[in-house]
Amino acid sequence: MSFLCRIARRTLVYVTSMCLAFASLANQSFCQGPAPSQIDVETVYLFNFAKFVRWPAERDGEQLNICIAAQKAYSDSASRVVAGEQIGTRRLAVKLVSRPEDVSGCAILFVGLAAKDHLNDLLNAAAQHATLTVSDIPGFLEQRGMISLFVVNNRVRFSVNLENVDRSGLSLSSELLKVAVQVQGKSPGVGAR
Amino acid sequence: MTAHSYSISVRLTRMNLAVSGAVLLIAAIAFSSYDLVSFRYDLIKNLTAEAQIVGDNSVSALLFNDPQSAATTMKGLQRVPDIVSATLSNKQGELFARYGAGSEDPSKEHRLVSGEPDRVWSSGNSVLVAHRIVFQGESVGEVYISAKLTEIGRRARQYALIAGLILMFCMGAAVVISASSRRLIADPIRALADTAIRVSRDQDYSVRAIAPVHSSEITVLVDAFNTMLTQIQLRDLALSQARAQLEARVEQRTMELRQANQELEAFSYTVAHDLRNPLNAIDSLGFLLEMSLGEIAATSKIQTMIGSLRETTSSMATLIDNLLNFARATSSPLRSESVSLSRLAHEVAAELIASDPNRRVDFVIEDLPEVRSDRALMRIVIDNLLRNAWKYTSHHAQARIEFGSQKPVVEDGSTAGLIYYVRDDGAGFDSERAGALFQPFQRLHAKFEFPGTGIGLATVYRILARQSGEIWAEGAVEKGATFYWRLGTQSSEELDDEAT
Numbered sequence: 001m002s003f004l005c006r007i008a009r010r011t012l013v014y015v016t017s018m019c020l021a022f023a024s025l026a027n028q029s030f031c032q033g034p035a036p037s038q039i040d041v042e043t044v045y046l047f048n049f050a051k052f053v054r055w056p057a058e059r060d061g062e063q064l065n066i067c068i069a070a071q072k073a074y075s076d077s078a079s080r081v082v083a084g085e086q087i088g089t090r091r092l093a094v095k096l097v098s099r100p101e102d103v104s105g106c107a108i109l110f111v112g113l114a115a116k117d118h119l120n121d122l123l124n125a126a127a128q129h130a131t132l133t134v135s136d137i138p139g140f141l142e143q144r145g146m147i148s149l150f151v152v153n154n155r156v157r158f159s160v161n162l163e164n165v166d167r168s169g170l171s172l173s174s175e176l177l178k179v180a181v182q183v184q185g186k187s188p189g190v191g192a193r
Numbered sequence: 194m195t196a197h198s199y200s201i202s203v204r205l206t207r208m209n210l211a212v213s214g215a216v217l218l219i220a221a222i223a224f225s226s227y228d229l230v231s232f233r234y235d236l237i238k239n240l241t242a243e244a245q246i247v248g249d250n251s252v253s254a255l256l257f258n259d260p261q262s263a264a265t266t267m268k269g270l271q272r273v274p275d276i277v278s279a280t281l282s283n284k285q286g287e288l289f290a291r292y293g294a295g296s297e298d299p300s301k302e303h304r305l306v307s308g309e310p311d312r313v314w315s316s317g318n319s320v321l322v323a324h325r326i327v328f329q330g331e332s333v334g335e336v337y338i339s340a341k342l343t344e345i346g347r348r349a350r351q352y353a354l355i356a357g358l359i360l361m362f363c364m365g366a367a368v369v370i371s372a373s374s375r376r377l378i379a380d381p382i383r384a385l386a387d388t389a390i391r392v393s394r395d396q397d398y399s400v401r402a403i404a405p406v407h408s409s410e411i412t413v414l415v416d417a418f419n420t421m422l423t424q425i426q427l428r429d430l431a432l433s434q435a436r437a438q439l440e441a442r443v444e445q446r447t448m449e450l451r452q453a454n455q456e457l458e459a460f461s462y463t464v465a466h467d468l469r470n471p472l473n474a475i476d477s478l479g480f481l482l483e484m485s486l487g488e489i490a491a492t493s494k495i496q497t498m499i500g501s502l503r504e505t506t507s508s509m510a511t512l513i514d515n516l517l518n519f520a521r522a523t524s525s526p527l528r529s530e531s532v533s534l535s536r537l538a539h540e541v542a543a544e545l546i547a548s549d550p551n552r553r554v555d556f557v558i559e560d561l562p563e564v565r566s567d568r569a570l571m572r573i574v575i576d577n578l579l580r581n582a583w584k585y586t587s588h589h590a591q592a593r594i595e596f597g598s599q600k601p602v603v604e605d606g607s608t609a610g611l612i613y614y615v616r617d618d619g620a621g622f623d624s625e626r627a628g629a630l631f632q633p634f635q636r637l638h639a640k641f642e643f644p645g646t647g648i649g650l651a652t653v654y655r656i657l658a659r660q661s662g663e664i665w666a667e668g669a670v671e672k673g674a675t676f677y678w679r680l681g682t683q684s685s686e687e688l689d690d691e692a693t
Contacts, residue, residue, distance in 0.1 A: 051329055052253065176253055179262045
């Protein structure tokens with residue numbers, strides 16, 4: 001059971017109707033007092049992305065590493081999210097990385113603003129290892145990034161550059177593209193909103 | 194008769210209508226209820242499938258917190274017109290997206306319990322389908338779809354309409370079929386019934402029922418009926434022939450018998466008559482002999498013998514007279530004339546008193562109106578009856594002989610004539626043997642007690658029987674006897690006929 005779920009269950013069982021009313025007024029999903037931080041939301045997204053990505057077959061059976069090149073708060077949050085989780089037969093693990101050499105075993109690489117200066121090196125390294133690259137650095141997609149996170153109306157959304165995804169040998173589920181704000185590098189209309 | 198055929202054809206029609214109507218009704222109910230049930234089942238299955246599709250398509254929206262995307266997915270539900278509203282809730286159970294008009298939340302009343310995959314709530318026409326969205330083994334949310342099954346009601350009405358139309362059509366068909374079955378069944382039966390009625394009413398066994406063209410049990414019935422009629426006709430013919438033969442035979446026998454009887458009567462009359470003449474001669478000779486001997490002072494022994502001879506001759510003459518009367522009673526033609534029975538009785542009484550003046554006998558003779566009859570025969574009747582009474586009172590010193598009449602006890606209102614009687618207080622007779630009184634030559638008393646020929650009462654009986662009258666007797670030993678008789682009621686007509 002995920003972190004968010006645990007929070008929700010702990011706090012919301014007895015106030016469902018109030019929360020629903022509040023949710024509709026506030027036009028947001030989370031209604032308990034301390035809203036989850038953006039870091040938490042973004043790490044949950046990383047975990048969810050893993051469910052919609054297909055890696056090349058040779059990666060089957062390997063541990064699914066989520067590499068974090070950002071502040072330690074991100075990797076702490078990610079560790080809490082994926083603790084004990086599994087996707088298919090692949091166990092999940094979180095790795096804090098800072099150097100491009102560390103990227104070799106990463107299935108997903110998150111680049112935070114803190115690692116903005118190493119972005120190019122990290123992406124170059126990731127391009128050789130079929131790694132899904134995610135970042136909340138603005139203009140990420142234009143720099144060969146695959147999924148870019150940003151905030152719209154207090155809500156974390158994302159856009160996808162399919163061209164960059166295809167180049168790395170990964171494939172994304174159309175379900176994921178359906179909820180993307182923007183899908184670049186593919187025939188127009190797919191996932192467009 | 195027409196009512197019979199009417200009832201048969203009407204009953205056939207009704208039977209056809211009832212059977213076809215019942216079959217159709219049952220079939221319609223069975224089919225439509227089966228169809229409605231399976232239709233409802235299919236609808237609910239469809240709704241469940243829709244819930245699954247919506248759920249599967251909303252996984253990413255739920256995971257990436259995108260209610261708009263989910264709402265877009267749920268818009269697809271409008272292809273199912275029955276769906277009123279739908280909601281999607283995330284894994285925390287919060288409302289995530291909705292579809293449909295109004296603020297109605299179908300998940301308000303019913304919720305899936307934790308871990309429950311699918312569930313359907315239905316009451317009447319409304320159905321709520323719930324589906325748990327599971328992605329990669331984890332529950333990510335729930336779909337609730339509320340639908341009104343208005344289609345079912347519409348379909349049921351449609352079925353009722355179609356069933357009604359088919360029912361009407363089939364009733365019409367049943368009426369048409371009944372009309373043809375009436376030609377096949379009711380009409381032949383009516384024809385048969387008509388024939389049977391004619392046969393029983395007119396006793397006419399020559400008619401025949403017409404068999405229907407199509408062979409069936411009715412044909413067999415008609416054939417059997419016709420065969421029966423033929424047999425009855427044949428038997429009737431044989432019977433009437435036999436009767437005619439019998440009548441002819443009886444007539445022949447009667448004729449033969451009458452002829453033999455006439456010959457016999459003629460013979461006996463002749464014999465009696467021819468015997469009478471020599472007997473008269475013998476009697477005259479006896480008288481002359483007695484006279485002659487008396488002069489020569491005959492011995493008393495010869496005198497006694499001659500007396501005995503004359504007495505025997507006299508009794509034989511009486512016997513012959515009686516026989517002649519008897520013969521005349523049966524053979525002589527009847528005449529019709531006015532007769533006073535009282536006068537006849539007085540005459541006979543005077544004769545009897547004269548024959549033996551020493552006897553003390555009281556004759557009580559009623560004055561009676563005259564009747565129409567044959568005087569000679571009535572004379573024989575009264576003579577016999579009074580002489581009989583005279584004879585059987587001869588052993589009593591004092592006697593009383595009555596001749597009178599009494600009104601008959603009318604039982605059935607018939608106008609029977611008077612009953613006449615002759616009553617005496619003489620020797621009477623044994624009432625058990627009364628039947629033998631009127632048989633010829635049957636006597637209830639020994640000849641030495643009361644002399645007689647035994648033919649008198651038989652003569653009376655035959656005279657009265659010829660006139661359709663009757664006679665009967667009452668009496669007891671030493672208590673006297675009463676003879677009742679009545680002249681026949683048809684006697685006058687018969688008398689007239691025979692007189693001419």
